[in-house]
Amino acid sequence: MNGKYWVPAVISVALMLGACGSTKERNPAGGTVPTQTSEPYTDRIAPAPAPVDGSYDAAAAAERALSTNIIYFDFDDSTIKPEYQGVIDAFASYLNANPTARVRLEGHADERGTREYNVGLGERRANAVQSALLAKGVSAQQISVISYGEERPADPGHDEAAWAKNRRVQIIRQ
Amino acid sequence: MKSIRYWTALLLLAAFPAAHAELEITVTGGAEAPLPIAIVPFSQVPDVQLDIAQVVENDLVRSGRFRALPRRDMLQRPNTPAQVDAATWRAQGIDNVVVGQVARSDTGYFARFFLIDSISGQQIMGYDVPARSIDQMRYVAHQIADLIYEKLLGQPGYFNTKIAYVSATGLSHQRTFQLIVADSDGENPRVVATSREPLMSPAWSPDRKQLAYVGYERGRSAVYLHTLATGEVKRLVSERGINGSPVFSPDGRYLALTLSFENNPDIYIIDLRSGTRRRLTDHYGIDTEPAWSPDGTKIAFTSDRGGQPQIYEIGIEGGDPRRLTFQGRQNLRPSYSPDGRSLVLVNLEGGRYRIGLLDLATGDMRLLSDGPLDESPSFAPGGAVVIYATQGARGAELATVSVDGRVRQSLRQASGDVREPAWSPLIR
Known part of the structure; x- marks a missing residue:
């Protein structure tokens, strides 16, 4: 995902280095005496330097922030813990900056408790994430919510370690 | 074909194909004093290969209420009441003897059977049970078991019934969900619906001609109505949010279900004839898993309006719900007994989800299973047995337990998880 931003960044740096390295040769007629170079002069003028925009780095950083797209919850609970505020902020920024972008919030529960109640619980968790995004100014049109309850576990195990991975909301970019 | 628009792209519905995995049944425990009975092998016309007496015996023994005399211990093998020497059976401690024959009729086949009391030597019951074709003989056997069960125990038999359940095989993205309908003894499993998305919450119509269930399609859930005879599938409702927990009214006219499009999960009632619906509960908590009382009222x-999920009851005209459960940290997913006097539910206490039986008159709760991850309980028709889903050592399986807790059966599929059993009503 981050790779596509690396390519222009690397090219830009290469162009900058190339531009610096060729400065002498591009202005060889500074005085009356030709500057002696170790190589015969050749016209190696590079294409026009590409302007480097620092926002490439910002975009890469934003993209990295969106790579964390799962928020985990406590048992029978839909409170977004403080450690996930960064995830909310990242997606709110992304959605606010890209008004045509949309996300689907998939709510999940662990296998404990009954299936349809867990569908309710998964929806409550996804709604909590939705509310947090709306509070950051995201448009409701950009968000859809679905709950799978306990039907799509991330970890098929039957212990607390598995359950902790399954009580989650996944933010899916569409 | 007009109904074509109801067919859905993601629910691939084959023409009722046989499922490849049958349920294997294991029985543990038994009634304190099971009734001794002898089911003598029937004399059968050669084209009927199915051992009718064996199917009858399996049904009765699996109920835990009967003890069958092994065939090798039978000193005689009568096929008519006149051939039964009551004293012989009496001497072996057998109170009841079943004898019979399978013969051709003008319209197909029939099984003629007699139930004989070895104490008096008298016939207690005798019937001709017809079949139009050979593939109906298994149902003939289940019907015979039902008649014997009811005659001797005073409760309706539940063997000539079906069980719907959901099977899930494969992991993560390869997971396939199937809605399956099998005979009550796990035989003849048939796939009703297949999906890569979850299938949930099957519920029988009272005439057992339709199944309602929950599926997912293109990022939305929906409640579907599947007509078993034709394979027609109708998408009944697919609102934004939750479309779940369908259950038919006892008269089959209405469907209660859970919808959340008006902000949070509440119980709604749909009139299946007019399509109109109304909201029954209105609370910011999760209201779900409705169960209809047998009298329909x-x-x-x-x-979880009180903080933790508990069971409440509301009249179908609305009003204030009344809380029914007070024992246990959580109580979920109620289902009424056929007589309406008790509920089976899922009870959480001490970290274990177990099946509980709540006496509605006294408020007493009795736990029927050991957990720790038991769910989806409901009564078999007749009310003597409860079926539920449990996490077994080799995956999710189905289990039955008699309401006295003594007799248990496990129903396991060789590969994959099985869950969410729904026992069909009796044929009336």
């Missing part, structure tokens, strides 16, 4: 449901 009340609905029990799960709600």
